[in-house]
Amino acid sequence: MxxxxxxxxxxxxxxxxxxxxxxxxxxxxxxTERIVVNRFTGVAIEGFDPVAYFVTGTAVQGRAEFEAxxxxxxxxxxxxxxxxxxxxHPEIYGPQFGGYDPADIARGVTVAGNPRFFAIVAQRLYLxxxxxxxxxxxxxxxxxxxxxxxxxxxxxxxxxx
Numbered sequence: 001m002x003x004x005x006x007x008x009x010x011x012x013x014x015x016x017x018x019x020x021x022x023x024x025x026x027x028x029x030x031x032t033e034r035i036v037v038n039r040f041t042g043v044a045i046e047g048f049d050p051v052a053y054f055v056t057g058t059a060v061q062g063r064a065e066f067e068a069x070x071x072x073x074x075x076x077x078x079x080x081x082x083x084x085x086x087x088x089h090p091e092i093y094g095p096q097f098g099g100y101d102p103a104d105i106a107r108g109v110t111v112a113g114n115p116r117f118f119a120i121v122a123q124r125l126y127l128x129x130x131x132x133x134x135x136x137x138x139x140x141x142x143x144x145x146x147x148x149x150x151x152x153x154x155x156x157x158x159x160x161x
């Protein structure tokens with residue numbers, strides 16, 4: 001092998017590794033759990049307040065002083081009222097499918113959703129790995145949810161193993 005080709009291959013590998021680290025790839029998020037959490041801190045949805053999506057319509061970072069532990073995850077909230085609302089109705093305020101992207105689930109894979117790409121449909125919170133997935137889902141949520149309904153039980157079973 002020529003030295004120039006080996007050097008190019010090394011650079012490609014280094015850039016790929018840096019991309020995974022810098023984009024919060026697999027090193028930062030546990031994707032073998034029923035709830036997407038940071039594998040080092042146990043914090044769900046990157047510390048964003050799940051209730052704030054409903055109250056403000058935006059992604060709002062929660063605060064460490066307003067935490068709750070539920071479903072094996074640490075949830076953060078903007079204030080005590082949001083924390084209390086979540087604990088009273090976690091099935092409403094928690095992200096559907098544990099924070100996994102429903103567009104990817106419909107394709108048969110589990111990919112952690114990014115809390116910055118979200119949609120609220122029929123009073124439920126959905127997180128998406130990419131903006132394009134969110135937009136496709138928002139255009140026809142019934143189609144995606146039908147496919148998710150067929151695939152989610154088996155995928156969820158795999159996550160719990």
